[in-house]
Structures are given as C-alpha cells and as structure tokens.
Amino acid sequence: MSMLHTVNKSPFERSNLDSCLRHAKAGDAILLIEDAVFAALQGTSVAARMADAAKQFRVCVLGQDLQARGMDPANVVGGVTVVDYAGFVDLAAEARAVHAWL
Amino acid sequence: MEEEDFAGGVVKKFMYVNRKAPYGTIYALEVLEMVLISAAFDQDVHLAFLDDGVYQIKKGHNPSGLGMKNFSPTYRALEGYDIEKLYVEKESLEERGLTEADLVVPVEVLSRADMAALMAEMDVVLSA
Numbered sequence: 648m649s650m651l652h653t654v655n656k657s658p659f660e661r662s663n664l665d666s667c668l669r670h671a672k673a674g675d676a677i678l679l680i681e682d683a684v685f686a687a688l689q690g691t692s693v694a695a696r697m698a699d700a701a702k703q704f705r706v707c708v709l710g711q712d713l714q715a716r717g718m719d720p721a722n723v724v725g726g727v728t729v730v731d732y733a734g735f736v737d738l739a740a741e742a743r744a745v746h747a748w749l
Numbered sequence: 750m751e752e753e754d755f756a757g758g759v760v761k762k763f764m765y766v767n768r769k770a771p772y773g774t775i776y777a778l779e780v781l782e783m784v785l786i787s788a789a790f791d792q793d794v795h796l797a798f799l800d801d802g803v804y805q806i807k808k809g810h811n812p813s814g815l816g817m818k819n820f821s822p823t824y825r826a827l828e829g830y831d832i833e834k835l836y837v838e839k840e841s842l843e844e845r846g847l848t849e850a851d852l853v854v855p856v857e858v859l860s861r862a863d864m865a866a867l868m869a870e871m872d873v874v875l876s877a
Contacts, residue, residue, distance in 0.1 A: 657770055657801050659844065682773030685804065690846025711814030715772050717807040717821075 648743035649674050655681035655749065658693045663748045668700055676705040676738050678730070684712045687723045694724050701726030709735060763787050764795040764868060766876035767802030771820070772812055776877040777805045778820055783875065785823075788830040795871065796827075797864060798856070799838035803845060806837070806852045824854045838864045 652671050656663040664679075664686055671677060677700065679687050686693050687708035700706055701724065710729045713720050720729045730738070739745050765784050769776040787794050798806060810821040827833070835856040842848060842858070849858055859867065868874060 655773070657773070660769075660801050682770045682801070685770065685801070685845065688846060692844045694846070712772075715810060715812035715815050715817065716770065716804060717809030717811070719809075 648741075649676060651675070651738050651742035651745045652677045653745065653747045654679055654683040654686070655747070657682040658686040658696075664693075667746075667748045668696070668704075671704055673703050674705070676707065676742060678735060678738055679706070679708040679727075680712055680735075681709075684708050684716065684718065687713070687727050688718060689722050689724055697724045698726060707734065707738065758790070760791065760793050761872040762793045762795065762870060764797055764871040764874045766797045766799065766868070766874060767805055768800040769877060770801040770804040771810070772815065772817060777802070780875070780877050781820060781823055784827070784832060785830065788827075788832055793834075794832045795834040795836065795867070796832065797836045797838070797868070799841045799861075799864060801841075801845075803837055803841045803847060803852075806835075806854055806856070807847065808851055808853045810853075821853055827854070836864065836867060 652667050652675060654664050654667050658664045664683060686697055707728045707730045708723060710720055710731050723729060765780050767780055771777040806824050810819050812819055835854060837856045837858050838861055839858050840861045
C-alpha cells in the first residue's frame with residue numbers, strides 16, 4: 648500500500664513540496680491543497696518539476712482550492728488530476744498512511 | 750523626505766508590501782484592514798504586490814467552496830478611499846505564469862529594480 652502526501656504551502660515561498668518530492672516513493676499519491684495548488688498550474692517556473700513528478704507519482708490537486716484562488720482547473724499541468732473533497736477522502740482511505748508536509 | 754502638514758498632522762509615504770497568497774493564511778486580509786485604516790488618516794499610501802502577493806489580485810477568486818469570504822472586491826473599492834498607487838512586480842508575475850490582464854485592478858507593473866527603488870523612497874514600510 649502506498650502513502651498519501653499532502654502539501655499545503657506555496658512552492659514559491661517554502662520548500663515543503665521539494666522535500667516531499669525528494670522523499671516520496673514511486674507510486675505514492677501527492678495531493679496539493681491550500682497554497683500548494685499554485686504548483687499544479689501550467690506556465691509557472693515550477694511547472695516542469697510538477698510534470699516530472701506526475702510521471703513518478705499520482706499527483707492530484709484540490710479543485711475547491713484552485714477555484715478559491717481564481718485558478719482554472721483546465722489549466723493544470725498534464726498528468727495532474729483535479730479532485731474534490733470526496734476525492735481527498737478516497738485518497739486518504741486508499742493510502743496506508745497520510746503524511747502532511749506542513 | 751517629502752512631508753506636508755495636513756490638518757495639523759504629517760503625511761508620510763506608507764508602503765504596504767504584500768508577499769503572501771490569499772486564503773491559505775490571514776496575512777492578505779489583515780494588510781487590507783491596515784491599508785483602510787491608514788486611508789482614514791490621509792496618508793500617502795502605496796501598495797506593492799510581489800512574490801506570492803500577486804495572487805491576491807488575481808481575477809476570479811471564488812472561495813465559496815472553502816466557506817470563506819471573497820475579499821478581492823475590496824481591492825477594487827480602494828480607489829474610493831483615494832488609494833490608487835498600486836504596484837506589481839513584473840518578475841513575480843512572470844514566475845507564476847500571470848500577466849497584467851489577469852489582475853482585478855489597474856496597477857503599475859514595475860521591474861524588481863524599480864520596485865526596490867520605490868521602496869527606498871518610503872518613510873514607513875510594512876511587509877506581510
């Protein structure tokens with residue numbers, strides 16, 4: 648069983664996402680929530696890193712947090728899946744454990 | 750330093766430096782409260798948006814899914830309080846794949862060097 652990693656800090660301000668990507672195991676799920684949703688968008692300086700991550704991990708982003716910040720869910724990096732709160736619960740239930748990278 | 754008497758008080762150049770994204774933390778909303786207070790004291794208010802602060806004035810905020818209030822219309826109301834000096838850092842927009850057209854209010858886009866020069870002219874700088 649794999650692990651669910653949640654990241655909630657902006658990749659432009661904190662190193663949480665990088666630490667998570669360095670420690671997660673292939674096949675783990677990574678869910679971007681709160682200010683970490685900015686990492687999921689195309690056209691940014693971190694987009695290439697996320698596209699690479701999506702090849703190795705199951706990368707998801709919380710739709711409500713994108714919507715709150717005026718970000719278009721259609722504009723996420725390829726390979727990244729938009730989920731809602733029910734999807735968040737499913738990811739947590741499927742995982743052996745949840746690691747919240749605060 | 751350019752200071753003029755105003756109704757017995759002194760007008761200083763204030764700059765509020767917004768560096769945090771909205772909704773994830775309370776900083777953006779708290780700075781907005783401070784800005785409105787300083788407007789009541791007739792100060793020369795400047796707002797700078799850099800780093801993740803540029804996300805505060807992104808168009809289309811809708812935090813209803815989080816059960817939070819959308820405070821972005823307040824930025825458009827600042828004009829009514831004579832707060833019209835809004836500056837956005839060009840490099841911060843570019844790093845985030847944003848352009849001036851993505852913003853909810855009219856702003857002046859400055860290079861990082863010009864932003865630094867503007868900061869150096871201020872009497873009071875409050876950053877959050």
